[in-house]
Structure formats: C-alpha cells, structure tokens
Amino acid sequence: MHIVVCIKQVPDSAQIRVHPVTNTIMRQGVPTIINPYDLFALEEALKVRDHHGGEVTVLTMGPPMAEEALRKALTYGADRAVLLTDRHFAGSDTLATSFALSQAIAQIGNSFGTPDIVFTGKQTIDGDTAQVGPGIAKRLNLVQLTYVAKITSIDLSARAITVERRSEGGTHVLKSKLPCLITMLEGTTVIRRGSLDDALRAARSEIVKWSAVEAGIEDITKCGLRGSPTVVKRVFAPTPREQKAVQIDTTEKRVRDIADELVASIFTHQPALQHELSSAGSA
Numbered sequence: 284m285h286i287v288v289c290i291k292q293v294p295d296s297a298q299i300r301v302h303p304v305t306n307t308i309m310r311q312g313v314p315t316i317i318n319p320y321d322l323f324a325l326e327e328a329l330k331v332r333d334h335h336g337g338e339v340t341v342l343t344m345g346p347p348m349a350e351e352a353l354r355k356a357l358t359y360g361a362d363r364a365v366l367l368t369d370r371h372f373a374g375s376d377t378l379a380t381s382f383a384l385s386q387a388i389a390q391i392g393n394s395f396g397t398p399d400i401v402f403t404g405k406q407t408i409d410g411d412t413a414q415v416g417p418g419i420a421k422r423l424n425l426v427q428l429t430y431v432a433k434i435t436s437i438d439l440s441a442r443a444i445t446v447e448r449r450s451e452g453g454t455h456v457l458k459s460k461l462p463c464l465i466t467m468l469e470g471t472t473v474i475r476r477g478s479l480d481d482a483l484r485a486a487r488s489e490i491v492k493w494s495a496v497e498a499g500i501e502d503i504t505k506c507g508l509r510g511s512p513t514v515v516k517r518v519f520a521p522t523p524r525e526q527k528a529v530q531i532d533t534t535e536k537r538v539r540d541i542a543d544e545l546v547a548s549i550f551t552h553q554p555a556l557q558h559e560l561s562s563a564g565s566a
C-alpha cells in the first residue's frame with residue numbers, strides 16, 4: 284500500500300487576521316499547526332499502513348516554513364515527506380491549489396509508487412472551502428469518498444475499501460474500488476503521540492522539496508495568482524441582527540387571532556413585504 288496524505292499548515296485558528304487591503308490571510312507572527320482534519324487523515328492512513336503494510340507519504344504545498352508541519356507529521360510516523368514550494372504557487376485559490384497538488388501526487392506516484400489511497404482533510408480551518416480534496420480527485424480521476432469518519436475494511440486482494448461516511452441524519456456505508464481519494468472528518472480515533480524512534484527519524488529525515496518544474500508542472504499559468512480565478516472582494520463579520528425572534532403568547536387565543544398577530548408582526552418587521560404583497564394583490 285502506498286498512501287499519500289495532504290496536510291496543510293494553518294494559522295492557529297483563534298489568531299487568524301485578514302489583511303485589510305488584499306483580503307488575504309496574514310500569517311506573519313501567528314503560531315501554526317497542522318490542520319486538525321489532516322491529523323485525523325494521517326492517523327487513519329497510519330492505521331491502514333500498520334495493518335496492511337506499505338508506506339505513508341505526507342505532502343504539503345506552502346512556503347519553506349511549511350517544512351515544520353511535515354517534520355511534525357514524520358514524528359507521528361509518516362514514512363516520507365514532500366514539500367511543494369515555489370514562488371509560482373503564491374496566491375493560489377482552491378483551483379490552483381488542487382491543480383498543483385494533483386500534479387505533485389502524480390509525480391509522487393512516478394517517484395515512489397502509485398498511491399492506492401490519497402487522503403485530505405474534510406476542510407481546513409482557515410480557508411474552510413472543502414474544495415481541494417474533490418478538486419484533486421477530479422483531476423486524478425479518482426473515486427472520491429467524502430466526509431469519511433472511519434475506514435471499516437480494506438480487501439487488498441479484491442482492491443476494495445469500505446468506509447463509513449457521515450451525512451445529515453445518518454451514516455452511509457460505502458464500498459469502492461481502490462485507488463480512491465478520501466476526505467476525512469474528525470475520526471473517532473485518538474491521534475497517536477509518535478514513538479521516540481519516530482521523533483529521532485523525523486529529526487534526521489530529509490524532506491523532499493520540489494519546485495513547480497520538479498513536480499512535473501509544465502503549465503505554470505495554472506498555478507498561483509495567474510491560475511486563480513477567485514477574487515476575494517471583501518471579508519467582513521456580519522452585523523448582528525437587531526432582534527433574533529419574536530415570541531407570540533398563544534395561551535387562550537384562537538388560532539385565527541394567533542395567525543393575525545403573526546402576520547402583523549412579520550409586516551411590522553418587514554414593511555417592504557407588506558407593500559409587495561398588497562401590490563401583487565391589486566394587480
């Protein structure tokens with residue numbers, strides 16, 4: 284088994300600030316962590332490797348300081364780390380990010396063996412879009428299993444995987460062929476601490492560092508700002524509503540009176556709606 288886990292170094296969520304002019308996330312001076320969902324993905328990947336054998340490669344795209352996150356992942360027990368770093372990636376939106384990562388995963392396949400499973404987190408805690416995993420799956424033509432809470436079984440001889448996918452109101456049990464891409468929820472598992480051996484190995488390990496060209500990217504215009512059609516126009520906190528709810532006392536009232544009171548209350552708070560309805564009625 285070869286498993287690739289995409290991890291993103293993110294600012295510790297409580298301390299995120301947004302640049303007032305460019306509307307991009309300001310990372311300078313903010314402590315960083317591995318995106319929490321990615322840690323659950325890594326734990327699930329390590330469990331699969333421990334059970335079935337093979338290797339886990341962690342991959343991140345980011346500035347040189349993202350090496351820290353990769354080294355941390357090695358201390359948890361990942362076997363290999365790849366850092367995709369190049370000024371051409373600066374300003375990437377989710378389209379450009381998933382393009383660059385998918386190219387790097389293909390290159391990892393060429394260099395270290397085709398992955399059987401690619402993991403991403405469900406979403407990050409800074410960008411929050413949850414688009415990168417599906418974007419990678421689409422580009423690599425992989426079956427995508429999203430919002431996975433747990434891998435229940437893998438049958439290597441049949442090249443089949445069964446997972447539990449959490450959805451509103453229940454759990455789906457999905458069976459798929461390998462290879463596939465999984466976007467991981469917070470799992471039910473406890474994240475391991477990593478052994479002393481892993482910590483020593485992590486400190487000594489060489490991180491594979493690839494530029495865009497080394498990752499096999501030929502069309503550089505699909506990377507970074509040039510490859511990013513998304514423009515963040517404005518970032519703001521919505522102003523709180525003046526009144527959250529209106530309570531109508533219904534004790535000992537007829538249904539008709541309650542309905543009248545309800546409609547009157549709606550019109551008081553939304554006079555434009557009353558005007559709209561009366562014009563529609565007279566037309």
Ligand SMILES: Cc1cc2nc3c(=O)[nH]c(=O)nc-3n(C[C@H](O)[C@H](O)[C@H](O)COP(=O)(O)OP(=O)(O)OC[C@H]3O[C@@H](n4cnc5c(N)ncnc54)[C@H](O)[C@@H]3O)c2cc1C
Binds near residue numbers: 289378402
């Ligand atoms: C116009 C625009 C400009 C931007 N400019 C910048 C900028 O200059 N600098 C900047 O840092 N960000 C910038 N961003 C943010 C950037 O889009 C996101 O960091 C990136 O696209 C990932 O999106 P997300 O965080 O929503 O990931 P999600 O889709 O929520 O992430 C899902 C999963 O994908 C994987 N993943 C996501 N990103 C990475 C990564 N980099 N490496 C490995 N795995 C990953 C992780 O497993 C993660 O859990 C910009 C965004 C826009 C729209």
